[in-house]
Amino acid sequence: MTKENTIGRRRFLTAAGAAVAGAGAVSTLTRSASAQNVLTIRKQADIxxxxxxxxxxxxxxxxxxxxxxxxxxxxxxxxxxxxxxxxxxxxxxxxxxxxxxxxxxxxxxxxxxxxxxxxxxxxxxxxxxxxxxxxxxxxxxxxxxxxxxxxxxxxxxxxxxxxxxxxxxxxxxxxxxxxxxxxxxxxxxxxxxxxxxxxxxxxxxxxxxxxxSLSPITLCLNLTNVTREQVRKANIRDIARKAKKKYPLIPNGWGLGKVSNGHSFYINHAGTRDIGQFDATDPVQRTQAECQSRRQVLQMVQAMREFGGEELKDIELIGTGTQVGVRETxxxxxxxxxxxxxxxxxxxxxxxxxxxxxxxxxxxxxxxxxxxxxxxxxxxxxxxxxxxxxxxxxxxxxxxxxxxxxxxxxxxxxxxxxxxxxxxxxxxxxxxxxxxxxxxxxxxxxxxxxxxxxxxxxxxxxxxx
Ligand SMILES: Cc1cc2nc3c(=O)[nH]c(=O)nc-3n(C[C@H](O)[C@H](O)[C@H](O)COP(=O)(O)OP(=O)(O)OC[C@H]3O[C@@H](n4cnc5c(N)ncnc54)[C@H](O)[C@@H]3O)c2cc1C
CATH class of the missing domain: 3.50.50.60 (FAD/NAD(P)-binding domain)
Structure with missing residues (x-):
């Protein structure tokens, strides 16, 4: 467990809030005496x-x-x-x-x-x-x-x-x-x-x-052009095993769930579990998680189309989530x-x-x-x-x-x-x-x-x- 550094920041926040609240159209917020750390707010919105x-x-x-x-x-x-x-x-x-x-x-x-x-x-x-x-x-x-x-x-x-x-x-x-x-x-x-x-x-x-030990992050996806019967017959674990060499980002298996009463399917899966640890509040790690997850989704769909036999060969990706699903920060x-x-x-x-x-x-x-x-x-x-x-x-x-x-x-x-x-x-x-x-x-x-x-x-x- 880590404690994020909040002490220096708190002083800045109070100053920032007061400055933005009380300022005119232009205000300058200074985090420290250093010229490199000057944050200037030129426009301010009225809510x-x-x-x-x-x-x-x-x-x-x-x-x-x-x-x-x-x-x-x-x-x-x-x-x-x-x-x-x-x-x-x-x-x-x-x-x-x-x-x-x-x-x-x-x-x-x-x-x-x-x-x-x-x-x-x-x-x-x-x-x-x-x-x-x-x-x-x-x-x-x-x-x-x-x-x-x-x-x-x-x-x-x-x-x-x-x-x-x-x-x-x-x-x-x-x-x-x-x-x-x-x-x-x-x-x-x-x-x-x-x-x-x-x-x-x-x-x-x-x-x-x-x-x-943060819980995995997952980009969910929606699929179509497959029937419930075809999904039932497909052996996803086997597909994942066969496709892993060509598509290294894919998880070891996943399930397809029906969306509401419609004809499409969603997949929630192990996401980044086997790819790495990503802190979704860290800008660099968050970017890595989002980008790796988008590649992962395409690899999963390709794996199903190429290794999923008659049942899944025509499966189509409808779309992915607006962003990754973050379980824990x-x-x-x-x-x-x-x-x-x-x-x-x-x-x-x-x-x-x-x-x-x-x-x-x-x-x-x-x-x-x-x-x-x-x-x-x-x-x-x-x-x-x-x-x-x-x-x-x-x-x-x-x-x-x-x-x-x-x-x-x-x-x-x-x-x-x-x-x-x-x-x-x-x-x-x-x-x-x-x-x-x-x-x-x-x-x-x-x-x-x-x-x-x-x-x-x-x-x-x-x-x-
Ligand atoms: C991949 C995955 C699968 C899951 N599977 C299930 C499942 O099958 N069934 C189930 O019931 N639960 C499931 N969960 C758990 C459940 O979805 C979450 O625990 C729940 O959504 C948390 O709700 P929340 O409102 O606290 O946070 P979130 O759902 O994360 O919502 C937070 C909201 O705050 C907004 N926000 C964040 N920061 C800011 C900011 N600085 N300013 C303004 N807005 C901000 C976000 O955009 C978001 O809309 C799953 C979670 C994940 C990630």
């Missing part, structure tokens, strides 16, 4: 929204947080650096969104709102399993907009958090990059749903990252750090605000059963920084615990809780950490969350993730 709750990152966690906060009546803004919402759910191209309805039971009104909006587009948009949704991702992207509109949440895409404003130990705003230049968005509470804990890191909160060190033991034993906590179900799944490295376990409020609050909550992939957990229940339905659940907590703390004019957890639990129950499921075993799950 018309003045939110109380700012949610950064529009993946499963951010969607949950935005719907939770705006659904509670808070003036909420959701920002996302891509052109659409959905995060991994959108760029893994049809993969099951697991743990949305464990045991075919509603999980919360937030989870159900997303499902309701998807169902409104008919069978081609979504197929519902025992606990998972198989979506056509283009319907998902619009269904999320429909849900955000219904609860009155404002949103911006192509808006990336690049810095944070911290005053007196409290985050009071986020610096964003837009096509008009940088801007500061101030908020009374901020929810970090970036997956990579970007906001917490920029703000100087302590983060944890397992360099050397930084997590924020919280007041409590969830552990592998918590996941395996089905740990319960007095300050439960969500639970995680599914499997302990370090993508294609380790896969084992676990129990449904609680997520305490103390695991979505940074240890020291005020005004910030985190949700989804970057909550406070060890490397192994982060993989336990990382399914998207669980990320929606921690997002929902963080969004509600942010909204309630704004209303009560207190810091998120000062909020009475009993009141948050009551609000979650009112939103349909059953907080008593920690400790349940899960012998009847029909799909991993």
């Amino acid at each position: 018309p929204y003045k939110p109380d709750v700012l949610v950064v990152g529009g993946g499963p966690a951010g969607i949950g947080a935005a719907l939770g906060a705006a659904g509670k009546g808070a003036n909420t803004l959701l920002i996302e650096h891509h052109a659409f919402f959905g995060g991994v759910a959108a760029w893994c191209l049809g993969m099951p969104i697991n743990q949305m309805r464990p045991g075919s039971k509603s999980r919360s009104k937030v989870h159900e709102l997303v499902l309701e909006k998807l169902r409104a587009y008919g069978d081609q948009a979504v197929r519902v399993g025992q606990h998972q949704l198989w979506c056509n991702v283009d319907y998902l992207k619009v269904a999320v907009l429909d849900a955000l509109d219904q609860v009155g949440c404002k949103y911006l895409v192509h808006t990336r958090a690049i810095d944070a404003v911290v005053e007196g130990g409290r985050i009071t705003g986020v610096v964003v990059a837009t096509k008009r230049g940088p801007a500061v968005i101030r908020a009374k509470a901020v929810v970090d749903c970036t997956g990579d804990a970007d906001v917490a890191y920029y703000a100087g909160a302590e983060t944890m990252k397992e360099l050397g 930084r997590r924020v060190k919280g007041l409590y750090v969830l552990t592998e033991k918590d996941a395996l034993s089905g740990q319960k906590f007095d300050d439960v605000i969500a639970w995680r179900s599914g499997f302990l799944d370090i993508g294609f490295v380790r896969f084992s059963k676990m129990k449904i376990h609680d997520v305490p409020y103390s695991a979505i609050l940074p240890e020291k920084l005020d005004g910030l909550l985190m949700a989804g992939r970057c909550i406070s957990a060890t490397h192994v615990a982060a993989s336990a229940g990382k399914s998207m339905g669980n990320c929606v659940a921690t997002g929902h809780a963080a969004g509600l907590a942010a909204a309630m703390s704004v209303k009560k004019k207190c810091l998120p950490r000062e909020l009475k957890v009993g009141q948050l639990q009551d609000a979650l129950r009112a939103d349909g969350v059953d907080l008593t499921r920690g400790g349940e075993s899960q012998d009847r799950l029909d799909n991993k993730g």
Whole structure:
């Protein structure tokens, strides 16, 4: 585990935020006395929204947080650096969104709102399993907009958090990059749903990252011109074995899954596992991972076409994800750090605000059963920084615990809780950490969350993730 250097940076961030917020059209931000380190901002964007709750990152966690906060009546803004919402759910191209309805039971009104909006587009948009949704991702992207509109949440895409404003130990705003230049968005509470804990890191909160054993990164792909019967007959392990010499980047095997109710297939696979370790928050390593993964996809398709016999010889690549799917980078060190033991034993906590179900799944490295376990409020609050909550992939957990229940339905659940907590703390004019957890639990129950499921075993799950 490494601790990234945040000390020198924090001073710069505070200066940067103050300078951008208070400056005219031209401002100069100086990191140090050295002339080489002068960063000049010539243009500055004006953001018309003045939110109380700012949610950064529009993946499963951010969607949950935005719907939770705006659904509670808070003036909420959701920002996302891509052109659409959905995060991994959108760029893994049809993969099951697991743990949305464990045991075919509603999980919360937030989870159900997303499902309701998807169902409104008919069978081609979504197929519902025992606990998972198989979506056509283009319907998902619009269904999320429909849900955000219904609860009155404002949103911006192509808006990336690049810095944070911290005053007196409290985050009071986020610096964003837009096509008009940088801007500061101030908020009374901020929810970090970036997956990579970007906001917490920029703000100087302590983060944890397992360099050397990070989970693999995977670029997912969609395929067509093949039938279910042909897929069933094909022996992918054998293809991979035969093709490995010619196509060295391919994994040792993979599976083709059906996209929603359509005729195409998606592949989620071991990705970079056998190619190398890549830290997706490092610009150079991230570039290597993206580029190697694009070559890998073409090699996989060629391997199927050349070594897949009659069944796969005509298979066609429809497309790949907008970017690689990143399973693990930084997590924020919280007041409590969830552990592998918590996941395996089905740990319960007095300050439960969500639970995680599914499997302990370090993508294609380790896969084992676990129990449904609680997520305490103390695991979505940074240890020291005020005004910030985190949700989804970057909550406070060890490397192994982060993989336990990382399914998207669980990320929606921690997002929902963080969004509600942010909204309630704004209303009560207190810091998120000062909020009475009993009141948050009551609000979650009112939103349909059953907080008593920690400790349940899960012998009847029909799909991993
Ligand atoms: C390859 C792969 C396969 C998986 N398979 C499954 C599966 O089959 N089923 C399942 O349920 N789960 C699966 N998972 C796990 C699940 O997808 C993730 O745990 C989940 O998506 C995490 O949700 P999140 O919202 O925390 O992060 P993400 O989904 O990563 O979303 C983060 C969002 O924040 C945005 N963002 C990031 N940084 C910034 C910034 N600085 N400013 C603004 N926006 C920013 C991103 O663009 C993104 O939209 C898989 C994950 C991967 C990578």
